[in-house]
Amino acid sequence: MQPLPKELLIEASGGDIGAFEKIYRATSDYVYTIALKVTGNRADAEEVAQDVFLKVFRKLGKFRFESSFTTWLYRITVNNAINASRKSTRRRSGQVEFNDNIEVADGRDRTREAIEKEQNEARVRSMLETLNPDQRACIVLREIEGMRYEEIAEVLQVNLNTVRSRLRRARETLCSRAQQERSIQ
Amino acid sequence: MKCTEARELLASDFLDGELDKDARGEVVKHLDACDGCRRFEEAVRRAAVDPLRNAPRETAPPSLWLKVRLGIEHEQERGVRAALYRVWRSFHVPWTAYAAASATAAVIIAIAVLREPLTVPGSTRASLTDTEGLHEYIEEQFSILAYQDTNGTGNGANGNGADSVNFGTLLEEYLM
Known part of the structure; x- marks a missing residue:
C-alpha cells in the first residue's frame, strides 16, 4: 500500500466525503484482501472492510500523524478481521462448503483460466484455514x-x-x- | 551450524530475507552440505510460501463503497441530531422552574383579584365599598318602592288602587 498524501488525509479528517472516497479507492483492495484472507469468506470480509472504513472515517479527525496512516489502517483491518474470524468460525466453515458447491455446479460454463484461478483461491483458503x-x-x-x-x-x-x-x-x-x-x- | 538451528532460520528469517550477510552465508554453507535441510527448505517454499506469494490481490466489490457511504451518511445524520439535542439541552429549563413560575403567577393573580373591590352587577356605581354609591343605590331602591306604593304599579299590580297592591308572593305580602 502506497503512503497517501497528508493533505488528502487532512481534508478527509475534516469530513470531506470526496477526499475520503479517494482514500477508499486507494486502499480498499488491500483492506478487502486482508479481510478475506483472514476471515476466509466474502460476506465476513465485506462486513469487516465496511466496519474498517467507517471506523477510519470516525477516527480520522483524531489521527495525529505520529505513525504512518497505512500502518494504522492495516492495524484496524487486521484487528477487525481477527475478531470477526474468532466470532464466526462455525458459520465460516458452513459458508465455505456452500461456496465450494456453487463453484462445482457452475464449473462447466467457465474458462479453464477462471477455473484454475478459483482452484488456487480455494487452495489458499483451505491452507489458511x-x-x-x-x-x-x-x-x-x-x-x-x-x-x-x-x-x-x-x-x-x-x-x-x-x-x-x-x-x-x-x-x-x-x-x-x-x-x-x-x-x- | 546444526540442522535444528538451520531449519528454524530456514522457516523464518532466511526465507524472508531478514538475515544479515554473515548469518545468511552460514545457512547457505549448511545447505550446501546437508541434503535433508535442502529438501526441508524446498518443501517449505512449495507448501507454505509460493502458493501465498503468488495469490492475486482481491478486488473490493463495487457495492462496498455504497455501503460505506450509506454508513457515513447515517452517522453524520446521527451526529447532526446529537448536536441539535445538545443545543436544545443547553436551553432546556427544568420542569421545577416551570412549576415555580406557574405558582408565582397564580399567587400574583390571586392577590390582584382580592385587592380589586367587588362590583354590583348591572349597577352604574363603581362598587359596594364606595359609600356614596351605596347610598345612591339605596335611595334609588326606596324611590322605586315609594313610586310603586303611590301608583299601585308594584310587582303583579292590577292597577286598581293602593288597596289592591299585590306584592307577589304570600311571604312578601305578609312582610310588607
Missing part, C-alpha cells in the same frame, strides 16, 4: 502484503520474536498439512 487467526494475520501480512518483520510487529503491536515464531509455526503447520495430503494421495 489450518492456521489460527493470529498466525493467519501474520502470514498474510508477510506473504501477501510483503511486509518486513519490523512492519508486521508494528501493525500487530507485538515484538519481533513473536512475529518470527508465528511465521515459523504457521509454515511448519502448512508443511505438515501438505505432507498429510501427499500421503493420502
Whole structure:
C-alpha cells in the first residue's frame, strides 16, 4: 500500500466525503484482501472492510500523524478481521462448503483460466484455514502484503520474536498439512 | 551450524530475507552440505510460501463503497441530531422552574383579584365599598318602592288602587 498524501488525509479528517472516497479507492483492495484472507469468506470480509472504513472515517479527525496512516489502517483491518474470524468460525466453515458447491455446479460454463484461478483461491483458503487467526494475520501480512518483520510487529503491536515464531509455526503447520495430503494421495 | 538451528532460520528469517550477510552465508554453507535441510527448505517454499506469494490481490466489490457511504451518511445524520439535542439541552429549563413560575403567577393573580373591590352587577356605581354609591343605590331602591306604593304599579299590580297592591308572593305580602 502506497503512503497517501497528508493533505488528502487532512481534508478527509475534516469530513470531506470526496477526499475520503479517494482514500477508499486507494486502499480498499488491500483492506478487502486482508479481510478475506483472514476471515476466509466474502460476506465476513465485506462486513469487516465496511466496519474498517467507517471506523477510519470516525477516527480520522483524531489521527495525529505520529505513525504512518497505512500502518494504522492495516492495524484496524487486521484487528477487525481477527475478531470477526474468532466470532464466526462455525458459520465460516458452513459458508465455505456452500461456496465450494456453487463453484462445482457452475464449473462447466467457465474458462479453464477462471477455473484454475478459483482452484488456487480455494487452495489458499483451505491452507489458511489450518492456521489460527493470529498466525493467519501474520502470514498474510508477510506473504501477501510483503511486509518486513519490523512492519508486521508494528501493525500487530507485538515484538519481533513473536512475529518470527508465528511465521515459523504457521509454515511448519502448512508443511505438515501438505505432507498429510501427499500421503493420502 | 546444526540442522535444528538451520531449519528454524530456514522457516523464518532466511526465507524472508531478514538475515544479515554473515548469518545468511552460514545457512547457505549448511545447505550446501546437508541434503535433508535442502529438501526441508524446498518443501517449505512449495507448501507454505509460493502458493501465498503468488495469490492475486482481491478486488473490493463495487457495492462496498455504497455501503460505506450509506454508513457515513447515517452517522453524520446521527451526529447532526446529537448536536441539535445538545443545543436544545443547553436551553432546556427544568420542569421545577416551570412549576415555580406557574405558582408565582397564580399567587400574583390571586392577590390582584382580592385587592380589586367587588362590583354590583348591572349597577352604574363603581362598587359596594364606595359609600356614596351605596347610598345612591339605596335611595334609588326606596324611590322605586315609594313610586310603586303611590301608583299601585308594584310587582303583579292590577292597577286598581293602593288597596289592591299585590306584592307577589304570600311571604312578601305578609312582610310588607
